[in-house]
Amino acid sequence: MTFLIRQTLIYAVPLMIVALAGVFAERSGIINLALEGIMIFGAFIGVVFVNMIQEAGVFDGAKADSNWAALQGFAMLAMLAAAASGALFSLLLSFASVNLRADQTIGGTALNLMAPALVLFFIRIIANQNVLNMAGGDAPSWFMLRKSYFGYGRTDSMGFFGEAFINQTYPATYVCILLFIVLSVILYQTRFGLRLRSCGENPQAADSLGINVYKMRYAGTTISGALAGMGGFVYALTTANCSANGDVAGFGFLALAVMIFGNWKPLNIAGAALLFGLFKCIAASYTSIDINGDGIFMLKELGISSHLYRMLPYVITLVVLAFTSKKSHAPKAEGIPYDKGQR
Amino acid sequence: MKEKWSALMEKEGAKTVVASLLSILIGLLMGCIIVLIVGLTNPALGAGSVWDGIRLVLGGILSTGRDAVGKLTFGFNPTNVGNMLFRATPLILTGLSVAVAFKTGLFNIGAPGQYLMGTAATLIVALSIPTASVPAPIVWLLAFLAGILAGAAWGAIPGMVKALLNINEVLACIMTNWIAANLVTWVFADSIWCNMEENGKTGYIYKTAHNGVETAKWGLDAVFPGSQVNWGIIIAIVLAVVVYVFITKTTIGYELVSCGSNRHAARYAGINDKRNIVLSMAIAGGLSGAAASLYYLSGNTEFFWSTYQSLPAVGFNGIPVALLAASNPVAIIFTGCFMSMLNISGQQLTNLTGYNEYITDVIIAAIVYLSAFSLVIKMLLTGRKKRKTAASGLDSRPAQDGRTEKGGEGA
Structure with missing residues (x-):
């Protein structure tokens, strides 16, 4: 059970934060189809950053002393680098869709094609293979929390709570959850959030009230890019052993599905992300999940292919779309370039 | 001749072709610039490889490998x-x-x-x-x-x-x-x-x-x-x-x-x-x-x-x-061949130099990005034409026209 909770969180949190990235862009009126591409780019820059700092030996001392606080600081820095790169990369999308009023779907598709190509080109040149790993060690030994850090012995148990939420987890996960809450509050409880959302619903009205629609759309897309870049790195850190290979296995698109399933609302998105994360987790390790601890792997006994679990999120999203399309709360002005002359 | 040219440029189809060619050109240019930057900053590749890389990006389809002294050779392959x-x-x-x-x-x-x-x-x-x-x-x-x-x-x-x-x-x-x-x-x-x-x-x-x-x-x-x-x-x-x-x-x-x-x-x-x-x-x-x-x-x-x-x-x-x-379905025959030509260029790049085939994917992505606002490129082409006529004094209010047209396209 503790294993299930831990694993589900690992899959759910990148989905959650990237889906929120999608919300920020769409609420400001820009369809961000490039989430997948931005994730790939952010993951790459984050891993490159980790690599470079490791080569420079800055945190070698902290690693030797098992100074977990310093190592977590290192992880946060890498997340910041990934977020910054994601924000920069997303400027390509906002420039095309805000200033040049280009087709946002095509622009997003271009970024989705661009990111893996650029990333693989550089990875091949840096590493001479198709995957860029950490310069030394592995992600768990550097960035994972362990019982031993808190004075527990190898055989001691930290209790249910400790085992599920502290032992063998990545604090990056909790940073993302915190960020998710803070940003959701900003989106709904602040003046900035209200203005941003108004640009996605009725930009003409927003403009007539003195809100700069272009600026708001830039802000929405840039926040979106930063979150997606960070989500990409967190995904690489927690599920791919802090390596980059120009691929996030469709997580960006799955996040898009989470966003739609969650009806563009943060609380629903958190729920949807947990559900989809659970499916991902079951698909990845259903043969070894022992839910109630009786030593029988129930899901394995059921004999359902893991591909069904992988497919379910997409099928569910399509079905949900079909049933709720009439009362969908998609931002009304998303995807429509704003033109001042149209008022 | 000049009038013929500008009459041709008036046509919607011609503008589309020019916009597409521009996208291709900028995409290829971007590929060459990346090769240049990477070649100059990466000591393992060296400045000497840059010229090889650029030639293969542009003309990989004609590459026939390297000769005995290791120089790239080109010809019908x-x-x-x-x-x-x-x-x-x-x-x-x-x-x-x-x-x-x-x-x-x-x-x-x-x-x-x-x-x-x-x-x-x-x-x-x-x-x-x-x-x-x-x-x-x-x-x-x-x-x-x-x-x-x-x-x-x-x-x-x-x-x-x-x-x-x-x-x-x-x-x-x-x-x-x-x-x-x-x-x-x-x-x-x-x-x-x-x-x-x-x-x-x-x-x-x-x-x-x-x-x-x-x-x-x-x-x-x-x-x-x-x-x-x-x-x-x-x-x-x-x-x-x-x-x-x-x-x-x-x-x-x-x-x-x-x-x-x-x-x-x-x-x-x-x-x-x-x-x-x-x-x-x-x-x-x-x-x-x-x-x-x-x-x-x-x-x-x-x-x-x-x-x-x-x-x-x-x-x-x-x-x-x-x-x-x-x-345009018929034009697709040619653009499809162009894309696969880029693909072959990338393969040659991997086989013959220290660069790799992903550069051509970057070029393709750049082209998609540019075609997202090919409308704008077309508008620029129209705008330049308008400015020219304005300079010769034929039309006194071209800027105004240009703006209204823009608004119409945005819809």
Whole structure:
């Protein structure tokens, strides 16, 4: 059970934060189809950053002393680098869709094609293979929390709570959850959030009230890019052993599905992300999940292919779309370039 | 001469061509700049490799390898040209697929999923019907049709949810893409079609040649020795012409295009817009399925079945092919060949220099990015023309006109 909770969180949190990235862009009126591409780019820059700092030996001392606080600081820095790169990369999308009023779907598709190509080109040149790993060690030994850090012995148990939420987890996960809450509050409880959302619903009205629609759309897309870049790195850190290979296995698109399933609302998105994360987790390790601890792997006994679990999120999203399309709360002005002359 | 030129530039088609050429030019330039920067900053590659890299990015199709002293040589290389035509086959068809949907005002980002379903259906039919009892050409034909039907069925799903439930077809396509990726992996996992004979190839399905089913080469192997080209390219070209005639000369084609121009006006004129949206997506899906069929029926291509984590690039590359051609089916033949030429250049780059093939994917992505605002490029072309006439004093209020036109295009 503790294993299930831990694993589900690992899959759910990148989905959650990237889906929120999608919300920020769409609420400001820009369809961000490039989430997948931005994730790939952010993951790459984050891993490159980790690599470079490791080569420079800055945190070698902290690693030797098992100074977990310093190592977590290192992880946060890498997340910041990934977020910054994601924000920069997303400027390509906002420039095309805000200033040049280009087709946002095509622009997003271009970024989705661009990111893996650029990333693989550089990875091949840096590493001479198709995957860029950490310069030394592995992600768990550097960035994972362990019982031993808190004075527990190898055989001691930290209790249910400790085992599920502290032992063998990545604090990056909790940073993302915190960020998710803070940003959701900003989106709904602040003046900035209200203005941003108004640009996605009725930009003409927003403009007539003195809100700069272009600026708001830039802000929405840039926040979106930063979150997606960070989500990409967190995904690489927690599920791919802090390596980059120009691929996030469709997580960006799955996040898009989470966003739609969650009806563009943060609380629903958190729920949807947990559900989809659970499916991902079951698909990845259903043969070894022992839910109630009786030593029988129930899901394995059921004999359902893991591909069904992988497919379910997409099928569910399509079905949900079909049933709720009439009362969908998609931002009304998303995807429509704003033109001042149209008022 | 100058007047003729400007009269030509007035035409919408000419502007489209210029905009596409500009996109290609800027894309290639960007590729060269990346090669330059990487070459100069990476000591392992060195400045000397930059010139080689740039020449291969621009003219890789003509590369004939390196001579005895290690210098790059160029000339007509029939193997490269043949391979270019072979790889252009699926690109032309996925390009057509995206274009047909564009004509009806739909963005078919679902081509990868339709391509995968086409692949699965083709391979299953081609490998399951024993050629001992059924003649191979008939199996070939059945497999080809199965691919088209599977693609069409898969394409019809987003079409139906769009037409009946008004769900954005882009989202529906993304979902069906990943459903297809998992479905295909599921079908092939541990199946009888997995290649178990050759060692170390557990991830692949048998080539269709395993069952004696191959696309005929009929002389093309003599023209392009050593390449994979076959009559698939001819079929693709014929299909492109058929689609052109269908779109421009038939009633149904006209209905599709009018739905794309203005769905509500089309309905008002008595056109069944819902049926046409489903039909358009089904045709688009069928073309993507045909792309997969022709690629895998060549007999010597292998399908990596464990595809649930990634979608085939050929499907996505249909988007730039269609965009560059401005959705003109005949122009797609050429843009498809151009894309596969880039592909060959990338391969040469990997084989002959320290750079790698992904640079050409960067170029393709840059071209897609630029075609996203080809409208703006076209507008700039118009604007420059207007400024020129203003300077000669023919029109006193060109700037005003330019702005109103801009506003109209934005709608």
